[in-house]
Amino acid sequence: MEREPYAGLATTFDTVAELYERVRPRYPAALFDDLALSAGPAPGARVLEIGAGTGQATRGLLERGWSxxxxxxxxxxxxxxxxxxAGRGDVEVVVSPFEAWEPRDREPFDLVLAATSWHWLDQRTAFSRAADLLRPGGSLAIVATEHVAPPDGDDFFRVVERVYDEVGMGDGKGGPVPPEEVPAPDVAAMAGSGRFGQPIVHRYVTSREHTAEEYLALLSTYSGHIAATPQQRATLFAGIRELIAARPRGTVRKHELNLLQVARRTR
Structure with missing residues (x-):
């Protein structure tokens, strides 16, 4: 069964908006460099961003001079x-799911971007709707974000799996996988939609070090953790805090992979 747009877990982020703005990471500058090269929009180009959150990716778009x-x-x-x-550039923030939004004019967009939001959309119509909003030759860009474990990564995320299992929140995967093992999830679907050409894929691995409280604040903005029961969350967070406190530096280092997939609309 297809997920209904903006329902269930998709709505949880709105309950922690200020925290989301404070702790969610920005996207790497190289991603916007590659987006400009792959999609080709010039300064002043029109961009439609889907699921902007509090503007984590929007900042990078505005820094390019895009509208x-x-x-x-x-x-x-x-x-x-x-x-x-406010004051960062030409931006209009609209409260609407992508599926329900109707533009005020018929001027097409040069770029449609979904940064870590595409998976929440109605996959039955998302590609065709994005294509309809683009000019001929315009581009669709999808960013997927995955927690990964490079060879020199922190083994904390393997150890902490037992705490998740104890509270019934384990996923059975045993921790994050190396970045090279993560497939680009939307490449086949983009090309197979009949509305876009073969995507270009770029990969970026970044990392951040967190204290226990910083890491727990970040977890508090993840949909599954927000939706957990108070007892699950309290037990989980206590276990995580204890594991981090026992470490020599009292910190964890989390690696993330951003996958940028860009495809041009076919004529």
């Missing part, structure tokens, strides 16, 4: 985005 319409279905997230993006 952005940022769709965000969460009212609280959109309110924070309007505040933090």
């Amino acid at each position: 952005v319409v940022a769709l965000e279905p969460g009212r609280e997230l959109a309110a924070v985005a309007r505040r933090v993006l």
Whole structure:
């Protein structure tokens, strides 16, 4: 069964909008360099961003001089985005799911971007709707984000799996995999939609070191952790805090992979 757009776990982020803005990482600058090269929009180009959150990717778009319409279905997230993006460039933040939004004019976009939001959309219509909003030759860019474990990565994330298992939140995967083992999830679907050419794929691995409290704050913005029962969350966070406190530096280093997939609309 297809997921209904902006329902269930997709709505959880709006309950932690201020924390989301404070702790969620930004996207690497190289991603926007490659986006400009792959998609080719010039300064002043029109961009439609899907699921903007509080503007984690929007900042990079505006720094390129692009004009952005940022769709965000969460009212609280959109309110924070309007505040933090004010004065940064030509941006309009609209409270709406992608599936329900109707543009005020018929002027097409040069680029449609979904940064870590595409998987929440109605996959039955997402590609065709994005294509319809683009000019001929315009581009669709999808960013997927995955927690990964490079060879020199932190083994904390393997050890902590037992705590997740104990509270019934384990996923059975045994921890994150190396970045090279993560497939680009939307390549086949983009090319197979009949509306886009073969995507170009770029990969970026970044890392951040967190204290226990910083890491728990980050986890508090993840949909599965927000939706957990208070007892699950309290037990899980206590276990994580204890494991980190026992480490020599009292920190963990988390690696993330950003996958950028860009394809041009076919004529």
